[in-house]
Amino acid sequence: MARELHHPDRDQIDLSAVLEALSEPIRREIVLRLLAQGEAPCQVFDAYAPKTNLSYHYARLREAGVTRTRIVGPYRMLSVRTDDLAARFPGLLEAVVAAARAEAAKSPAESRSA
């Protein structure tokens, strides 16, 4: 297994890929938590979904340029690429985060697992 995972350069971040990555509720929850807490090991999301699904979600977020995965010994540390996203698509991440919070505030019990 490669020790360095692929991340698109800032200029290569694709709008379709970003929107697609953020269209999935679990991936949005991961992003919101990372934004609130800062960089975190994958393990903090273990309760969000089965492990294979989570691996898939991490890869989609990383390949879309939404998150960065840093390998530290046995840990994979995730963070949101806020600077890159702000430079590439100003205001987009903030708008999606605000929308996600608005939706969560409106229907806290409702959860989709698309």
Add this chain to the structure above:
Amino acid sequence: MARELHHPDRDQIDLSAVLEALSEPIRREIVLRLLAQGEAPCQVFDAYAPKTNLSYHYARLREAGVTRTRIVGPYRMLSVRTDDLAARFPGLLEAVVAAARAEAAKSPAESRSA
């Protein structure tokens, strides 16, 4: 065929569905053109994709609450639900539109058909 097509109520517009609808380049182009021109008959988009694909894209946009389809005789008139989207997810549509324009300005020749 029903003369009234289903549209979600404003309160039922779902963030995942909106982001998914806007994650597709042709659907974003349709939305951008509708925003620029106002309500327009489907036919103006005939060159964007084969007809069956377009029907699918119109349905995805409508079911997500992004567009409204109004049946006028033999025509289907499309418009963007800007007021509903602004009320439900303030700033989201603007941010996606700005990002789409930024991306188009950067790579005018590049087109994805995901």
